[in-house]
Amino acid sequence: MTTTPDIGQRLPLLFLGNEADPASERGVSCPGELPPASDPRLVERATAAKAALGDRVFVLGHHYQRDEVIRFADVTGDSFKLAQQAAARPEAPYIVFCGVHFMAESADILTAAHQQVILPDLAAGCSMADMATFDQVEETWEALEDAGIAADVVPVTYMNSSADIKGFVGRHGGTVCTSSNARRALEWAFSRGSKVLFLPDQHLGRNTAVLEMGLSLGDCVVYNPHRPNGGLTRRELADAKMILWRGHCSVHGRFTKESVDDVRARVPGVNVLVHPECKHEVVTAADHIGSTEYIIKKLDAAPAGSSWAVGTELNLVRRLAAAHPDKNVMFLDKTVCYCSTMNRIDLPHLVRSLETLAAGEVVNRIQVDEETAHYARAALDQMLALP
Ligand code: SF4
Numbered sequence: 328m329t330t331t332p333d334i335g336q337r338l339p340l341l342f343l344g345n346e347a348d349p350a351s352e353r354g355v356s357c358p359g360e361l362p363p364a365s366d367p368r369l370v371e372r373a374t375a376a377k378a379a380l381g382d383r384v385f386v387l388g389h390h391y392q393r394d395e396v397i398r399f400a401d402v403t404g405d406s407f408k409l410a411q412q413a414a415a416r417p418e419a420p421y422i423v424f425c426g427v428h429f430m431a432e433s434a435d436i437l438t439a440a441h442q443q444v445i446l447p448d449l450a451a452g453c454s455m456a457d458m459a460t461f462d463q464v465e466e467t468w469e470a471l472e473d474a475g476i477a478a479d480v481v482p483v484t485y486m487n488s489s490a491d492i493k494g495f496v497g498r499h500g501g502t503v504c505t506s507s508n509a510r511r512a513l514e515w516a517f518s519r520g521s522k523v524l525f526l527p528d529q530h531l532g533r534n535t536a537v538l539e540m541g542l543s544l545g546d547c548v549v550y551n552p553h554r555p556n557g558g559l560t561r562r563e564l565a566d567a568k569m570i571l572w573r574g575h576c577s578v579h580g581r582f583t584k585e586s587v588d589d590v591r592a593r594v595p596g597v598n599v600l601v602h603p604e605c606k607h608e609v610v611t612a613a614d615h616i617g618s619t620e621y622i623i624k625k626l627d628a629a630p631a632g633s634s635w636a637v638g639t640e641l642n643l644v645r646r647l648a649a650a651h652p653d654k655n656v657m658f659l660d661k662t663v664c665y666c667s668t669m670n671r672i673d674l675p676h677l678v679r680s681l682e683t684l685a686a687g688e689v690v691n692r693i694q695v696d697e698e699t700a701h702y703a704r705a706a707l708d709q710m711l712a713l714p
Pocket residue numbers: 391427452453454455456487576577578579640666667668669
């Protein structure tokens with residue numbers, strides 16, 4: 328087995344602007360001049376370029392995007408809903424995806440051949456998706472074959488993974504899942520094999536298996552791709568039901584049990600509402616757990632005067648607090664917790680995308696090669712066919 332460099336070496340921090348990391352899912356370059364962030368006409372320029380494009384452009388805004396970007400979105404949602412919305416708009420040849428790289432890849436896979444998907448900043452990646460590379464997962468599968476258990480394993484990957492990983496899973500008869508259908512995906516997988524390799528978010532995998540399906544923590548092992556055989560013995564692999572990839576979200580992984588205890592002490596009667604990408608000790612201390620769409624609906628339905636501490640990305644929590652002035656909606660953690668890569672998509676990048684498209688030039692197109700797209704589509708189709 329080859330030695331994988333330390334993750335800190337592979338994924339250097341990028342400064343805001345034009346830079347990109349060619350070794351990650353974030354893309355290969357970020358060409359072109361950006362308008363200065365200080366330009367007071369940015370809103371006017373984006374409005375004019377979007378109007379000039381008319382129905383030829385469809386702008387998607389992920390829930391975690393900045394307000395300055397969301398205001399130009401034709402639709403907002405989570406990654407899968409946005410990819411579906413793009414596919415439902417074949418009359419728009421240009422899809423500007425205000426989200427991160429893996430989301431734009433999924434949109435490219437699901438949209439028609441004549442539609443081009445544009446990511447305003449190619450360096451807008453996802454640290455979680457970057458934690459599972461194709462080579463690492465191939466090596467892992469070889470390790471499972473060497474351990475004599477690969478035939479029993481069904482791979483399941485979270486939507487938050489690169490097209491390469493979705494393609495790997497499709498090639499090996501597995502499925503994609505979202506945070507809304509992870510339980511159904513695992514039930515389906517366990518009807519076909521006795522073990523699941525869950526990529527790349529260990530927390531979503533563990534929380535779903537233990538809290539929704541009755542597996543024990545002892546049924547789960549964590550596969551560390553930076554160690555030979557994942558750092559696991561053959562016995563541990565043979566006994567495990569859930570083989571969890573050692574990946575996590577750098578935003579949701581920051582919430583702690585202490586932050587839950589702290590808000591309960593400060594705010595009597597508070598409801599703690601968190602995303603299943605949070606650590607197991609956080610979700611077990613919370614009152615409600617669910618996807619981004621679940622969180623939005625839960626707050627919509629909450630009675631006036633109720634208090635909510637929400638553990639998800641800060642841009643969304645701030646918008647939810649503003650949308651529910653009759654409720655006491657607060658951020659679960661005391662420290663700022665934006666998704667730094669989502670935040671790379673700012674108004675200057677959006678203006679550049681819209682203006683270059685209006686001028687007939689496509690900058691920062693995301694295109695998945697046909698073979699990868701074929702197998703990734705198989706894994707996505709399997710998700711859509713889940714009972
Ligand atoms: S919030 Fe987490 S999972 Fe979502 S894009 Fe940011 S790092 Fe990735």
